[in-house]
Amino acid sequence: MTATAEKTQNTGESAKAGAVPSFTVTLKIARFDPETDSEQHWETYEVTSHATDRVLDALHQIKWDQDGSLSFRRSCAHGVCGSDAMRINGKNRLACKTLIKDVNPDKPITVEPIKGLPVEKDLIVDMEPFFDAYREVMPFLITEGNEPTRERIQSQADRDRFDDTTKCILCAACTTSCPVFWNDGQYFGPAAIVNAHRFIFDSRDDGGTQRLEILNDKEGVWRCRTTFNCTDACPRGIEVTKAIQEVKRALLTSRF
Numbered sequence: 058m059t060a061t062a063e064k065t066q067n068t069g070e071s072a073k074a075g076a077v078p079s080f081t082v083t084l085k086i087a088r089f090d091p092e093t094d095s096e097q098h099w100e101t102y103e104v105t106s107h108a109t110d111r112v113l114d115a116l117h118q119i120k121w122d123q124d125g126s127l128s129f130r131r132s133c134a135h136g137v138c139g140s141d142a143m144r145i146n147g148k149n150r151l152a153c154k155t156l157i158k159d160v161n162p163d164k165p166i167t168v169e170p171i172k173g174l175p176v177e178k179d180l181i182v183d184m185e186p187f188f189d190a191y192r193e194v195m196p197f198l199i200t201e202g203n204e205p206t207r208e209r210i211q212s213q214a215d216r217d218r219f220d221d222t223t224k225c226i227l228c229a230a231c232t233t234s235c236p237v238f239w240n241d242g243q244y245f246g247p248a249a250i251v252n253a254h255r256f257i258f259d260s261r262d263d264g265g266t267q268r269l270e271i272l273n274d275k276e277g278v279w280r281c282r283t284t285f286n287c288t289d290a291c292p293r294g295i296e297v298t299k300a301i302q303e304v305k306r307a308l309l310t311s312r313f
């Protein structure tokens with residue numbers, strides 16, 4: 058038998074045998090209903106999964122087939138919208154980007170809301186304090202002078218300067234993994250600084266000084282203790298701590 062023929066036969070055999078084996082996984086989910094509960098408690102569920110399933114798929118199975126009262130946010134299911142950040146086995150992750158097979162499914166998988174924001178119900182937190190900080194850094198282009206008659210030209214090097222921080226999807230995984238934010242809800246938090254960075258280092262923007270003044274506040278960049286939790290948590294691979302350091306440096310040198 059040729060190699061090609063052998064491969065074809067194996068593929069056929071595994072298809073006949075059921076190519077994607079299933080296994081049972083236990084999820085331990087933090088539940089809280091403000092109408093009936095005085096505090097959070099754990100509930101345990103068993104679901105049938107496949108190696109290609111994500112934690113979001115398991116949550117859907119629970120909600121759709123076992124307990125419709127389970128509440129969580131999700132929209133795109135593909136790592137784009139940033140709405141399903143949660144603590145999975147004690148680490149901030151997007152449920153739609155986390156494969157069950159990668160989070161030690163031999164033991165119960167814990168799923169909790171992200172920390173440091175008020176829990177509204179089950180895995181849903183109040184994101185308003187997070188977005189308040191985001192809005193405060195003015196995450197939009199600020200320009201002075203007359204409207205240009207043509208597009209604002211930028212060199213590739215200028216564009217590269219802030220490329221990393223354009224990738225933010227505002228999931229809050231970084232800010233809610235930060236011990237400073239847990240202890241001081243007034244701290245702007247990594248995500249707001251990342252989004253300020255995106256404009257401070259944009260050569261077309263004239264609002265950098267204003268933003269730096271805002272972040273020079275006692276609840277601004279100087280609260281960062283460089284623990285790198287934010288960089289570890291970011292599902293977009295943004296070098297969050299590096300961005301914060303660059304904003305600190307810009308404040309010290311006022312050159313950006």
Ligand code: SF4
Nearest residue numbers: 225226228229231291
């Ligand atoms: S920097 Fe990363 S972790 Fe933080 S909000 Fe943006 S995408 Fe999420």
Ligand code: FES
Nearest residue numbers: 134136138139153
């Ligand atoms: S559901 Fe949109 S990022 Fe996960």
